[in-house]
Amino acid sequence: MAELVPLDWAWGIVLYWLALAGLTLLVQRTQRLVTQLVLPMTTLGTLGIVGVGLAGLMLPASHFVLPIGLPELPFHLRLDALSAFFLTLLGGAAFGVTVYAIGYLKGMERGPLALLVLWYHLFLVGMTLVLVADDAYAFMVAWEVMALSSYFLVTTDHKIPEIRRAGFLYLLIAHVGAVGLLLCFGVLDGGRGDYTFDTIRFAQLTPFWATAAFLLALFGFGAKAGLVPMHVWLPEAHPAAPSPVSALMSGVMLKTAIYGLLRVTFDLLSVQIAWWGTLALALGLITAIYGVIFAAVQSDMKRLLAWSSIENIGLIIAAFGLTLVFYTDGKGALAALTLTALLYHSLNHAFFKGLLFLGTGSVLHATGERNMACLGGLMRFMPWTGWLVLIGALAIAGLPPLNGFVSEWLLLQAFLLTPSLSQPYLNMVIPVAAAMVALAAALAAYVMVKFFGVIFLGQPRDPNFRHAHEASWPQRAGMIWLAAGCLLLGLLPTTVVAWLQPVVTLLTGQHLPGSANWLFLTPVSAQRASYAPLIFLTVVAVMLLLTFVWVRRIYHGRVRRSDPWDCGYPEQDARMQDSAEGFGQPIRQIFEVFMRVERDVPDPFSRHPEYRGASLDKIWFLLYEPIGNAANWVSTQAGRVQHGRIHWYLIYSFATLIFLLVFTG
Amino acid sequence: MATGILLQIAQTLLAIVLAPMLLGWVNQCRAWLQGRTAPPITQPYRTLRKLFHKDAVIARQASPLFRIAPYMIFGCMALAAGLVPTIANDLPLSPATDVIALVGVFALARVFLALAAMDIGTSFGTLGARREMLVSFLAEPALLMVFFTSSLISQSTELPVIVQTVAHKDFVLYPSLAFAAVAFWMVSTAENARIPVDNPTTHLELTMIHEAMILEYSARHLALIEWAVALKLYTYSALGLALFIPWGIAPQGDYGALPLAFATVLIKLLAGGAFLAFLEAISAKLRLFRAPEFLGTAFLLGVLGMLIHSLLEV
Numbered sequence: 001m002a003e004l005v006p007l008d009w010a011w012g013i014v015l016y017w018l019a020l021a022g023l024t025l026l027v028q029r030t031q032r033l034v035t036q037l038v039l040p041m042t043t044l045g046t047l048g049i050v051g052v053g054l055a056g057l058m059l060p061a062s063h064f065v066l067p068i069g070l071p072e073l074p075f076h077l078r079l080d081a082l083s084a085f086f087l088t089l090l091g092g093a094a095f096g097v098t099v100y101a102i103g104y105l106k107g108m109e110r111g112p113l114a115l116l117v118l119w120y121h122l123f124l125v126g127m128t129l130v131l132v133a134d135d136a137y138a139f140m141v142a143w144e145v146m147a148l149s150s151y152f153l154v155t156t157d158h159k160i161p162e163i164r165r166a167g168f169l170y171l172l173i174a175h176v177g178a179v180g181l182l183l184c185f186g187v188l189d190g191g192r193g194d195y196t197f198d199t200i201r202f203a204q205l206t207p208f209w210a211t212a213a214f215l216l217a218l219f220g221f222g223a224k225a226g227l228v229p230m231h232v233w234l235p236e237a238h239p240a241a242p243s244p245v246s247a248l249m250s251g252v253m254l255k256t257a258i259y260g261l262l263r264v265t266f267d268l269l270s271v272q273i274a275w276w277g278t279l280a281l282a283l284g285l286i287t288a289i290y291g292v293i294f295a296a297v298q299s300d301m302k303r304l305l306a307w308s309s310i311e312n313i314g315l316i317i318a319a320f321g322l323t324l325v326f327y328t329d330g331k332g333a334l335a336a337l338t339l340t341a342l343l344y345h346s347l348n349h350a351f352f353k354g355l356l357f358l359g360t361g362s363v364l365h366a367t368g369e370r371n372m373a374c375l376g377g378l379m380r381f382m383p384w385t386g387w388l389v390l391i392g393a394l395a396i397a398g399l400p401p402l403n404g405f406v407s408e409w410l411l412l413q414a415f416l417l418t419p420s421l422s423q424p425y426l427n428m429v430i431p432v433a434a435a436m437v438a439l440a441a442a443l444a445a446y447v448m449v450k451f452f453g454v455i456f457l458g459q460p461r462d463p464n465f466r467h468a469h470e471a472s473w474p475q476r477a478g479m480i481w482l483a484a485g486c487l488l489l490g491l492l493p494t495t496v497v498a499w500l501q502p503v504v505t506l507l508t509g510q511h512l513p514g515s516a517n518w519l520f521l522t523p524v525s526a527q528r529a530s531y532a533p534l535i536f537l538t539v540v541a542v543m544l545l546l547t548f549v550w551v552r553r554i555y556h557g558r559v560r561r562s563d564p565w566d567c568g569y570p571e572q573d574a575r576m577q578d579s580a581e582g583f584g585q586p587i588r589q590i591f592e593v594f595m596r597v598e599r600d601v602p603d604p605f606s607r608h609p610e611y612r613g614a615s616l617d618k619i620w621f622l623l624y625e626p627i628g629n630a631a632n633w634v635s636t637q638a639g640r641v642q643h644g645r646i647h648w649y650l651i652y653s654f655a656t657l658i659f660l661l662v663f664t665g
Numbered sequence: 666m667a668t669g670i671l672l673q674i675a676q677t678l679l680a681i682v683l684a685p686m687l688l689g690w691v692n693q694c695r696a697w698l699q700g701r702t703a704p705p706i707t708q709p710y711r712t713l714r715k716l717f718h719k720d721a722v723i724a725r726q727a728s729p730l731f732r733i734a735p736y737m738i739f740g741c742m743a744l745a746a747g748l749v750p751t752i753a754n755d756l757p758l759s760p761a762t763d764v765i766a767l768v769g770v771f772a773l774a775r776v777f778l779a780l781a782a783m784d785i786g787t788s789f790g791t792l793g794a795r796r797e798m799l800v801s802f803l804a805e806p807a808l809l810m811v812f813f814t815s816s817l818i819s820q821s822t823e824l825p826v827i828v829q830t831v832a833h834k835d836f837v838l839y840p841s842l843a844f845a846a847v848a849f850w851m852v853s854t855a856e857n858a859r860i861p862v863d864n865p866t867t868h869l870e871l872t873m874i875h876e877a878m879i880l881e882y883s884a885r886h887l888a889l890i891e892w893a894v895a896l897k898l899y900t901y902s903a904l905g906l907a908l909f910i911p912w913g914i915a916p917q918g919d920y921g922a923l924p925l926a927f928a929t930v931l932i933k934l935l936a937g938g939a940f941l942a943f944l945e946a947i948s949a950k951l952r953l954f955r956a957p958e959f960l961g962t963a964f965l966l967g968v969l970g971m972l973i974h975s976l977l978e979v
Contacts, residue, residue, distance in 0.1 A: 377786060379728045390730075399776060400762070400769040409765050412809070416816055431971035434813060435964070438806035445772055445805075446798045449779045453794060458786030459726060520760055529822040532761035539758065543740035547889070551736075555717055555885050564724040564785045564881055567870065578783075578791035586799040590957055 005062040006055040007079040010087065010132055013045045013052070014125050020045070021121035028114030038117060039102045042124070046098055049091030049128065056084025057502050063134065070137075076196050078134035081502035082267070085343060086131045086259045092485060093251040093350040094124060100358045100478025101244040103471065104365065116156050116242065122149040123248065130256050136185035136195035139260075143181065147174040150253060153245040154237045166236035173233045177223025181260075184216035188268055200268050210271045217264040218280065225257035225313045228287040229619045235294070238306035239370065243361025246302060250309045251354035255346050258316055265324065266507040274328040278429070281321030285433055288314030288440040293591045295447045297584035297615040301360050301372050304451055304580075305353065308396065311440060312349045316342055318437065319411055323508070325426060326414075332510035334417055337523050339508055341410035343500050348403040348489055352395040355482035356451075359389035362471035362479075363455060369462070372451075372580035377460040381468040386456045388479040393452040395486040397445040401533035401540075403489035406496075406521070408441055413529050443587075450583040459574035491533050493521040581613055588615055596621060668920070669757040676756070677747030684746070684899035685709035685892065687938055694942030709895060716888035724785045724881055734781035735882065735889040741774035742896040749903040752926045754825045755917040763822040764812040768805060771856070774893070775801055782878035789870055793877025796953065800862060800874060803960035804855045807848055810967025814845040815908050817974050824907060825917070832911035841978060844970035846909045850944075851963035853901040855956070858894070860945045862956050865894075872950070899934075902941075906933050 020038055027033040061080035068075055079087075101120070105113055126146030133139035151174070155167035187209055188200045205213065223230040238246045265272065291310030298304035319342035326335035360370075362385045369375055379386035395402035415434035421427055460466060471479070489496055495518070501511040512523055522530040566572050588597065595615040602609035641652070689706040696703035723731070748759055748767055762770065779794035816822045818839055819830035855862040858875035867873055870880075879890050907914065913929030915922035951959055 377726070379730065379784075380726070386728075394773075394776065397772070397776060398769070399773045400766050405766075405769055409769075412765055412813075413822070416813060416822065427975045428972060431810075431813070431968060431975060434971070435806060435810055435968045438809040439802070439964075442772075442802040442805040445776055446802045449776055449783075449794065449798050453780055453783035453791070457728070457730070457780060457783040458791065526760065527821060527823075527826060529763050529765075530760045531763060531766055535758070535761035536766065539744055539761070540740050543743050544736050547736050547739050547743075551717075551885055551889070558720045560720050560722045561725050562722050564726075564787050566787075567789070572787070574786060576788045577786050578788070578795055583791070583795050586795065586957075589954070 005079075006052045006059060006084070007062045007064045007077060007132065009048060009055075010052045010079060010128060011064065011066070011077065013048045014128055016045050016048075017042065017121045017125050017128075021118050021125075024114055024117045024121070028110060031108070031110040031113055034110070034113055034117055035102055035105050039098060039105070042121065043095055043098045043102075045124070046091045046095040049087050050095065051091075052079070053084045053086075053088030053091055056087065057081055057499060073137055075138040075141075076134035076198075077129075077132045077138070078197070079132055081506045082259065082262060083131045085500065085503045086255060086346075087128065089255055089347050089350050090124075090127055090131065090252050092347075093354045093482070094248060096351075096478045096481035096485070097244045097247045097251070097354055097358065098478070099481060100247075100361070100475050103474030103476075103478070104242075104244055104358075104361055106472070112156060116153065116245075119149045119152045120245070123153060123245075123253075126150075127252060127256055131259060134197045136189065136197070136200070140178070140182060140185070143178060146253065146256065147171070147178065150245070150249055153249075154241045156242050156245070157240070163240040166233075166240040170233040170237040173223050173230060177220045177230070180216045180220030180223065184213050184220055184264065187213040187216060188264070197268060201270070204270060207271060207273060210269055211273060211276070213269060214265060214273075214276050217261060218276075218283075221257040221261045221264075222283070222317075225254050225261075225317070226287070226291075226310045227283055227313065227317060228290050228310070229623055231287065231291070231310045232617065232620055232624060234310055235298075235303045235306040235617075238309070238357075239300055239302035243302075243357050243364060246305075247354040247357035247361075250306065250357060251350040254309060254313055255350060258313075258320070258342075258346055261317075261320060262507060265320075266327075272324060272328050274325065274423070277321045277324030277326075277328060278426070279321070280324060281318050281429075281433060284314045284316070284318030284321055285436045285440075286314070287311070288318060289436060289443075290314070290594065292440050292443040292447060293587060293594060294615070294617065296443060296450065296587040297595070299372050299580040299584075300370050301363070301375070301451065301455060302357070302370060304372075304447065305356055305360065308444070308447060309349075309353055311444065312345070312353065312396075315408075315411070315437065315440060316345050316349070318433070319345065319414075322411075322414060322430075322433075325421070327508055329421055329423070329426075331421070332508055333512075333524075334414060335508040336504045336510045336512050337410065337417070338414040339504050340497055340500050340512055340523070341407050341414060343503060344410060344489075344493075344496065345407035347496075348395070348407050348486070351482050351485040351489065352392045352404060355392035355479055355486065356389060356396065358475070358479050358482065359385055359392065362475055365471070365475075366468040367462075367465050369465075372454045374462050375455045375460070375465070376458045376574065376577065377456070378465065378468060379456040381460075381466065382456075382470045384476050385471050385479070388476070388483045389456065390452060391483045391486055393448040395490065397448040398441045399445070401490050401537045403486050406490055406493045406531070406533070408437070409531055410523060411437060413523055416529075417524065446587070450580065454578070454580050454583060458577045461574050461577070461579075491537060493531070493533060494518050497521060497523070584615075594618055669755045672753045673747060673756050673758055676751055676753065677743060680746035680751070680896060680899055680903070681743055681892075683934075684895040685713060687899050687902065687934055688895040690935060690938045691898070691942050691945075694939045695946055698942060698946040709891070713888050713892060716884055716891065719884040721884035721886060723883075723886075726785060727881075728784055731781050731784040731881075732886070734777045734784075735886040735893075737777045738774045739889040739893045739896075741770050741777075742893040742900065745770045745774075746896050746900045746903070748824065749900055750825055750828050750907050750911075750914050751903045751930050752923060753915045753917075753920075754828055756825055759823050759825050764816065764824060764827075765809070765822055767824075768809055768812065771808075771897075772801070772805060774897075778878055778890075782881075785881045787881065789873070789877045789880050793874055793880075796874045797878060800855050800956055800960065803957055803964055804852045807852045807960060807964040807967045808856070810964065810971055811845045811849045811852065811908070814841050814967070814970040814974055817971065818842070818978070828907050828911040828914055829916065831908075832914060833916055839974070839978060841970040841974035842909060844966050844973060846905075848963045848966035848970065849905055849908065851959060851966070853905065854944075855960055855963075857898050857901055859941070861948045861951045862959065864950045872953070874953075902934055902937050903930075906930070906937065
């Protein structure tokens with residue numbers, strides 16, 4: 001018997017998940033069995049995927065042909081370093097999310113629960129297969145499994161009209177994107193009819209067709225990732241889905257699009273052209289800034305996180321563009337650095353965004369409220385969730401020594417090395433790009449202070465929340481796993497970067513020089529730049545401890561508790577704190593050009609004043625509404641010919657027949 | 666290495682000890698310029714001593730975050746102060762945290778302060794936190810741009826290397842550094858809550874930024890925060906000196922130059938403090954919504970500095 005390679009294991013886990021999906025249907029009447037038997041078994045699969053990924057990074061690529069699919073068109077699977085990295089990401093994030101789901105789904109009704117768990121498994125299967133598919137046919141089938149299963153997951157609460165609408169929008173954009181991908185693979189194949197990636201790799205495309213393929217891929221994968229202007233589904237679908245699903249969609253599914261983009265651009269296409277990189281860089285930066293501005297003005301906590309995902313995807317795509325710029329300019333070492341930053345940020349985002357979505361899930365479970373304007377003060381009632389979410393928030397705000405900082409640091413280092421580029425116009429564009437990355441990072445800190453401060457700090461804006469309950473233990477365990485991931489990815493950058501190098505070597509042909517000292521991350525040279533988060537953490541901890549001990553020594557330690565200072569105005573209540581609206585107000589004022597602001601201000605003498613304000617996405621009104629209206633108009637016009645009278649339809653048939661006869665004759 | 670670590674600790678301690686004095690000196694100069702009788706230069710020390718002897722009054726609903734934050738802020742600022750070369754240029758800690766990480770340290774302290782301000786849930790606290798984050802989201806990238814200009818010149822993001830390049834290599838005039846210096850001054854007024862962005866002596870809550878955030882703090886917690894504020898001013902001054910006029914800082918391994926370096930730094934700080942007081946005395950505080958314009962200008966100046974470097978100086 002042949003030795004089992006990691007790819008066989010991956011396929012085995014896919015079958016295992018399919019079997020679990022079947023098992024869910026068998027035990028669906030007993031709700032306890034679903035949450036306490038099936039889901040814990042699922043977590044074993046996710047851990048297995050992490051193992052497969054880690055092994056795949058070390059071992060050479062392996063192939064596998066599955067005897068299923070259409071006749072003469074079997075599924076090809078392949079596991080190389082790139083797939084292995086994204087499998088690790090998938091397994092790592094999905095483990096935390098699934099453990100969390102054990103606790104989160106406990107109280108759900110059994111019918112929807114069984115369906116949710118069934119689709120959840122298919123979603124995992126779809127994502128895994130996307131990452132290991134080695135021909136366009138298998139890829140598209142897996143891609144559709146992923147899209148459809150996630151559509152059904154988004155519409156779990158399908159009785160609510162808004163959720164149905166969000167699901168439809170998601171499905172629509174996912175399929176417009178999928179059409180782009182189909183065409184892209186068609187172009188890549190060049191009419192030879194053999195859609196295996198191996199054949200595609202050796203196809204020599206002219207620059208024109210290569211550009212067409214790249215643009216189609218950017219469109220198709222961009223629609224999945226949430227690149228502006230195809231981002232509109234994210235802020236609708238993420239809040240609609242149950243929290244573990246949002247965590248998985250935002251943390252992992254968006255990354256499959258990044259995977260696809262890398263696969264097509266660096267692996268399948270044999271030529272790359274410099275301006276593609278500039279285009280991706282510009283689109284990525286616009287997405288990042290646009291996403292973070294809208295994140296700052298949201299009042300719904302999950303919608304805020306969805307916009308923040310758009311921002312992070314923007315940063316990742318900007319890194320992708322910069323990688324292409326360096327790569328096409330013959331600067332392999334710099335391309336390696338940027339690609340490392342890209343992969344690192346993808347991994348980080350899977351962990352901290354997963355953590356934050358799970359945190360919102362716990363808040364939603366405890367309070368039943370998604371609107372930040374009604375939350376507040378939850379840190380006191382849910383300390384576990386509060387502190388764990390704080391780790392995620394600090395990480396996503398790019399603060400040292402957590403993981404978000406490392407990838408931003410690597411990306412900024414890459415920008416600082418650009419003056420060596422051969423094209424002078426790029427040397428001028430890139431300082432501006434670096435400034436925009438810095439701006440996005442700083443705004444992310446604003447968003448996260450708002451997110452954490454309004455939900456967890458202050459006083460509860462609704463007195464009922466004093467009875468908010470802490471998350472259950474499986475929920476905490478899931479969040480602890482992801483938070484630990486944020487910490488470790490932040491503290492051990494040298495290890496992580498070394499571990500990413502097989503992927504970087506595979507795509508760019510070069511890799512970063514290994515650090516001489518495992519403590520210090522030195523991506524270029526020690527003289528140039530280095531960063532050692534462990535030392536950083538130690539020094540901060542020592543400083544904290546010394547200050548604490550020293551203050552204890554010189555100070556008597558008496559503490560008095562009292563009411564907060566009321567500025568001489570005793571009638572204050574919790575509703576006078578800044579709402580989410582209020583916290584976002586300065587950003588709304590500064591960036592009002594990007595949004596359509598709708599405000600209903602009550603009459604000053606109204607007995608029951610109601611205030612409503614919304615900052616809406618202008619792209620929706622400028623791009624999508626005209627398209628929607630045009631589609632409506634065309635359908636109405638087409639509807640005119642249908643009036644249900646049989647003789648008219650006979651005339652139509654007759655006319656068509658005559659037309660065809662004339663046409664063919 | 667051992668001497669390096671000693672020097673590192675000595676510079677950090679020196680910063681911690683000297684920082685309130687710098688604040689006292691600025692206040693003194695400003696009082697003179699405004700024709701008031703100046704408080705003694707040691708006034709900040711007395712304030713700190715007084716605060717350390719009071720009973721801490723903490724709001725009932727304060728979470729542990731509120732009590733941890735002052736230590737965190739002080740620790741971050743002390744670390745930042747230790748990272749900037751003031752007297753000697755060999756800092757063993759600097760390879761662990763370069764200038765980008767230094768910006769991160771400032772951001773960490775700021776985020777903790779803003780979160781602590783929101784913790785009690787009074788309207789002024791959240792108002793201050795919101796304004797602080799508003800000021801910083803423009804100031805932070807501007808500061809990064811200033812650092813980037815210096816880093817592009819010296820091909821390194823480590824402060825000792827930057828200082829080494831500017832101070833101890835052939836003297837070259839860099840026009841980009843002039844833009845960076847103006848941007849840096851604008852950023853540091855904002856980050857240190859000084860006129861024209863904020864007024865450290867204000868007693869009117871509606872115009873406060875920094876003061877609004879620390880309204881709920883008292884006694885030792887307030888003392889730590891006040892000390893951290895002084896340290897931040899010191900760190901920014903030292904940074905400005907290290908980036909733009911680094912002459913006098915003793916090069917690595919040259920211990921004979923230390924006394925002279927110490928004297929130079931004192932003179933530079935005194936002169937810089939007097940200059941800061943002068944600028945504050947002749948300007949008025951901006952309306953809050955003019956602050957983004959002011960900082961946006963700083964940001965653009967920083968970007969211009971980088972552009973000029975890549976256009977003219979490569």
